[in-house]
Amino acid sequence: MRVGFLTILAVAQLAVVSAAADAPALRVHPERVTLRRPESSSQVLVFGKSPESGNFDATRLVTFRIDDPSIAEVLPGGRVLPRADGETIAHAELDGQSVPFPVLVTGQANPPPVSFRGDVLPVLTKAGCNSGGCHGKAEGQNGFKLSVFAFDAKFDFAAIVQEARGRRVRTTAAAQSLFLRKATGETPHGGGRRIEPGGDWYRLIKRWIEEGAALDEATPESAVRLRVEPAEILVDSQTTQQLRVTLVAADGSETCVTTGADYQSNAEAIAAVDETGLVTSTEIPGEAAILVRYMGHVGVSRLTHARPESDFTRPPQNNFIDRLVWDKLEKLGIAASPPASEAVFLRRVYLDTTGTLPTPEEVQQYLEDRAPDKRSGLVAGLLDRSEYADYWAQKWADLLRVDRNVITSQGAVAMTRWLREQIETNRPYDEFARDIVMADGRSMDENPAAFYVAHQDAEAASRAVSQLFLGVRIECAECHHHPFEKWGQADYYALAGFFTGVERRDSPLGGKKIVGGPGQDLLHPRTGETVAAAALDAPPVEFEPLADRRTAFADWMTASDNPFFARTIANRIWAHYLGRGLFEPVDDLRATNPASNEPLLDALAAYLIEVDYDVKQLTQTILESRVYQLSSATTESNRLDDQNYSRAAWKPLPAEVLLDAITAATGVSHDFDGMPAGLRAIELWDSRLPANFFQVFGRPVRQSVCACERGVEPSMAQALHLMNSEETSAKIRDRRGRAAELAASSLSNEQIVDQLYLAALSRFPSDDERRLMTSVFTQLESSGTADPRRTATEDVLWTLLNTKEFAFNH
């Protein structure tokens, strides 16, 4: 930030220097400021433009002056505050330029009454009083509970004014009200000082108490939207832009709520925003969305930071994916890395599709293959391998909560088998998802019925279905309006209404029998009214009396115009192969979390629908794109870019894949307690199986449908494990393992090194690498070590297993 500050100074100097020749043009927005109450304030934006600097935010560069300071004051930074009724002229001045703007102040002598709903609650939200970590949490804080994010005004009013025998507010001595004294910290407050004594917020709340601490009538939603300005921001490295946020009412009247709104950047690495709405770009080019929230309304300002010196040249394109990614890179001025080598591509695509390393023979065969379209052929072959089905079945079992503690071992095995079957036969994804939603039958049979055992009631099932298949985390709306999201409690209970007919009967043969039947609408917990079943953003559904309500939901979900379904799965698949979702997290799809490349997300979803949800076809198309096949090596142009697919990502191998890779590279299988010998880790159906390796590298326990359960953070314990663990060491030194076998063979030292590179890293060593590794053999041979060849082979294998190239897919 400090750097940013200096940069802005530099811009200012530049502007000053330019004044002599060509002064910057200034524009003030809004052209006229109106303040209607003592606690109002209005943020003005000053836009500058000069031939040298282009467009820039001058709000913090200008000096403000006001003709009559007794009427209003303009703070540095452009916030206008009222002082007394009247009209005056303010001026924004920079470098000899001066732009006047009128300021009209009313309502100071006779202010309009303070509204509890419209004025007090927003302050409590902005000050954090009703956040989920404080008084907003289910049990409140220290006996004082508010509705989280002020979704329930009546409740909050009762808590503040009526509870605690009314001692929280004292209309006859407002300043003595406990409510105010706690907020200011004058009375000891666990949350510290949230409101400055004498400040705007303080005066607003004090006036509300003095006016009788009343609850104003709920008016039909008068505010219609938030307007965030500028809506599009183009910035350079480390510059700032002030935002202005306006609440627009149905009657067209506008109120500046810049100071009352909450701000959040969806890409802190690219741009940060503070609580005053000041956006600061970092040195990293890319795009960010600045989310703005005010009393249940959300708005977005999108920021683009292009590299100043574009060195983008358009690479060839294999399909539509390339076109849309290159478009984005062109806009940002970022050049793509060159294509990956054949060997790197081979290893990448094996691990991504099958969770399995290619054997040394497979590597050699592929490298020698002269067919021009060998990459496509390779992909098609891999998608038909049984490991592809194993790997993706395990991935889906993680998400669908195939947990033996919940659905029994037999149920877990059966459901894993069912999943594997769907993937092996390439069941169209819409049918696959529909089968899960509509699941019935015995939970011990090969079907998805156990989904309704893991999710034991209508609400749990609808939450899971929503997050899994729609990418909507409706869970938060159970208790409150989701911040930065439009879903409320009514949407939550409307959705759950589709799942109320599912019965879970005890099956005489063990487990449960899931039976679909007619259900009923649920009650809104706050209003007590019946909420008619309805899908997201969809009208209520009329059901036939005996209909299984899930059918209507499944029809809506899989309809080709569903705005969530195809986008969510397209993004999940994309994220798996490219290492990062177009939106992240991959189960958080919402207007306020825009995709890093919206046209690409749209195109992938449209393509998937076009090919009738053929997942292998979509996968093949992604893997055939030049984008997927780029090298992971950075260039000067793209070294800071992490969100636009200008190079391949380094993806940590999931724990199961890594363990299998160690097994493959060492040639020694891993024995799991109670499992058949030779079972691969990607075939494990039991998420509870105790294994130190999984403890260290992390594996989902399958307690939720959240993709986040699989942590991907590296740790020191992981490094220690790969270096020193008895398990891995035993595999390296095993007398029937790869190292022992190679050492005993007639191969030359160079050939041994080649074989180890092929087995662990799926490539031949470079000349330098071969020289480095064979030097260990010669060194040991001359040192009189017992069995130098075996020792050297083991040392080289240990080394390769500890490279990041081994533990990551790149």
Add this chain to the structure above:
Amino acid sequence: MSNRRISDTEFRMNRRTAVRIGGAGLLGGLTLPRLLELQSTAAAPQPAKAKSCIFFMLEGGPSHIDMWDLKPGAPAEIRGPYQPISTAVAGTQIGELLPMTAGIVDKFTILRSHSHADNAHQTGRHWVLTGYPPSFADGQAQGMPFNALYPSIGSIVARELGQRGAVPPYVEMPNPLGPGGPGFYGAKYAPFTIDNDPVQADFKVRDLTTTSEVDGDRYERRKQLLQDAEALGASDDATGPAKQMTDFYEQAMTLVSSPEASRAFDLSVESDEMRERYGYTSIGQCALLGRRLVEADCRFVGITHGSWDTHVDNFTSHEKTLVPPTDRALTTLLTDLDDRGLLDETLVVVMGEMGRTPRINKDAGRDHWSMCQSVILAGGGIKRGAVIGASDETASYPTTQPYGIHDLLQTLFYLMGVDANKIHHTPLGRPVPIVSGGHRIDEVLA
């Protein structure tokens, strides 16, 4: 006037926020003295009295009425066979099974009014070690660690205070604590688990040292080879988490090579006499290893000891197998820490997930009783020689202010300089304060 925007809203800020506001706020007219004031507030929320914590989890639930809170006046079916004995503090009595500890009662505080409602093992331990109710029913937790969502005390300490010396900030021994994991904080804050019992003759810390076939020369050769190979191969250009892994490898190698770290984990450098003083028992050697780790600046040592779940034959178990090694280990640890000048900066906590029923059952056992438990607190800003709180005539319920786990955690984090109100967000975006409620127990503070 000009700094009003800032002062309205930002009062509980961490250092990072303060710096952020500082950078942007200077332009908005934030004065330098005000900025410095904000930064200093943020940097030192509380004075940390305890640099480290050794936490004993007596799994199963120790019998408070037989150890720390005897009721000689209660009927025989409640009071049990043991007599209270006098201690180094006039007027304070504890059970006769703790003769050694009786001699050092002037070093610690007995909190006799701990009480909470979770009366089961797994869920109770989750409650004690995380401060949050678990999402599973008792007996349903499997796999280790089993606190899938909420972080344990040690992981919180590791995250908030970070590594101080050569050893990892959070070590658990001899086995995983159960709910001792990092929860949603992620693997980065997971404990370093020793997974071996230091009382074993062949004790060796898992993964910390090379396996037997790899001697010092061979390890050095491999290390060099790895460094050279990484420089030649693709890893040199790694980005994202792979780049982070480089740092972890460096840390791991430092740990393996660090004489301080390997000495910290090496019990063999202790004299036989010292090891004997702690006792050749699991809890004794763990306590000794805990002291060594604290000397090497480990932040949080979690020690499990069990099983105290004495439904059958409570008295034989307590008398023969459970209490004597604990008596010895605790006495020696507190004395040893004090002798080395470390007790004042090391918080020691001894508790279980519950106490035991005052009424003796038909099997001469005592059952689960979470409504009343005695907790031992020592060092790191805790009073010496105090007894805080009291229970009724049958040791069933506190008769003074009952203190729950939130109160205890508020106290622990206060002493360690961790802001208990700080909020971290789960992957779903739900804010989770470090401690959700409770009050610091001022009575136990020195």
